[in-house]
Amino acid sequence: QTVVTQEPSLTVSPGGTVTLTCASNTGAVTSDYYPNWVQQKPGQAPRSLIYSTSKKHSWTPARFSGSLLGGKAALTLSGVQTEDEAEYYCLLYHGVAQVFGGGTKLTVL
Amino acid sequence: EVQLLESGGGLVKPGGSLRLSCAASGFIFSSAWMNWVRQAPGKGLEWVGRIRRKVDDEATDYAAPVQGRFTVSRDDSKNILYLQMNSLKTEDTAVYYCTTGSDEGIWGQGTMVTVSS
Numbered sequence: 057q058t059v060v061t062q063e064p065s066l067t068v069s070p071g072g073t074v075t076l077t078c079a080s081n082t083g084a085v086t087s088d089y090y091p092n093w094v095q096q097k098p099g100q101a102p103r104s105l106i107y108s109t110s111k112k113h114s115w116t117p118a119r120f121s122g123s124l125l126g127g128k129a130a131l132t133l134s135g136v137q138t139e140d141e142a143e144y145y146c147l148l149y150h151g152v153a154q155v156f157g158g159g160t161k162l163t164v165l
Numbered sequence: 166e167v168q169l170l171e172s173g174g175g176l177v178k179p180g181g182s183l184r185l186s187c188a189a190s191g192f193i194f195s196s197a198w199m200n201w202v203r204q205a206p207g208k209g210l211e212w213v214g215r216i217r218r219k220v221d222d223e224a225t226d227y228a229a230p231v232q233g234r235f236t237v238s239r240d241d242s243k244n245i246l247y248l249q250m251n252s253l254k255t256e257d258t259a260v261y262y263c264t265t266g267s268d269e270g271i272w273g274q275g276t277m278v279t280v281s282s
Contacts, residue, residue: 057231092267094210101262102202104270111239113270145210147219154200154212 058082058150063138067163068136076160077128078146084127085148091129092120092147096159102145106131138164167191167271169263174276181253181280187246187263187273195219195241198266201248203259204275213237213248213261230256253280 059081068074078091085091093106104113106122109129119135129146141164146157173185187199198221201213214227216237225237236249246263260275 090267096210101272101274102264102271104264104267107270109266143209147210147212153228156202156210156212156214159209 058148058153058155060146060148060155061142062146062157062160064158065161065163067165068133070136070138070164072136073134074136074162075125076131076144076146076162077125078130078135078136078148078156078157079128080148082150085124085129087124088127089122089148089150091122093120093129093131094145094147094156095142096145097142102127133162136164140164167269169265169271169273171261171263171273171276173221174261174278176279176281177253178282179253179255179280181276182249182251182252185248185250185261185263185276185278187248189244189246192265192269192271194239194244197269199237199239199246200264200266201235201237201246202262202264203257203278204262205256205259211259216246250278253278255280 061079074097091109094102096102105116123130142152143161145160168187168190176182200215214237217224234252238247258280262275263273
């Protein structure tokens with residue numbers, strides 16, 4: 057069974073920088089896994105931020121960036137704002153299946 | 166406006182069936198691979214299944230927990246995605262979202278399905 061692992065929680069100060077990571081128990085995450093990052097705020101539907109490792113949608117704020125880092129997918133927020141407090145999920149493509157990570161709860165304070 | 170609007174959720178008994186719909190607008194639905202994703206109360210996101218485009222034979226793929234019980238289909242003439250859910254279990258209780266493929270990145274608002282006796 058494929059398991060995708062994220063940090064359960066992270067805290068960052070407003071204006072700071074934070075990196076969330078996404079690992080797979082099948083080995084190093086590469087661009088072949090087409091890493092996606094999805095943001096979800098309480099009571100709201102998820103919103104896609106990053107796809108195919110580092111591509112942004114038209115609505116994705118510039119302070120969000122995606123990359124590969126040390127065998128993991130990574131989401132970096134630079135110049136964090138209070139509105140970025142949310143749950144962040146990574147999504148990896150494993151063959152025909154898609155697997156979400158457990159999510160990272162990002163607290164901004 | 167680009168939009169996905171789910172409907173059809175509700176309360177159903179274990180062993181029962183339900184069909185969800187997802188109406189798409191504002192983009193070329195027939196060109197998009199479409200997914201269903203669910204979220205149990207207080208839990209994370211779980212991919213349920215996917216259907217490819219007509220040119221890709223509308224091939225479907227499913228997560229192991231729903232394989233053989235759920236069926237994803239589409240009607241490109243109506244811009245609607247469906248999820249037929251049979252032999253429902255209490256653990257299928259969740260908000261069900263329809264989403265496009267990664268490139269489009271569109272999510273609906275979700276519809277709640279409760280499986281309980």
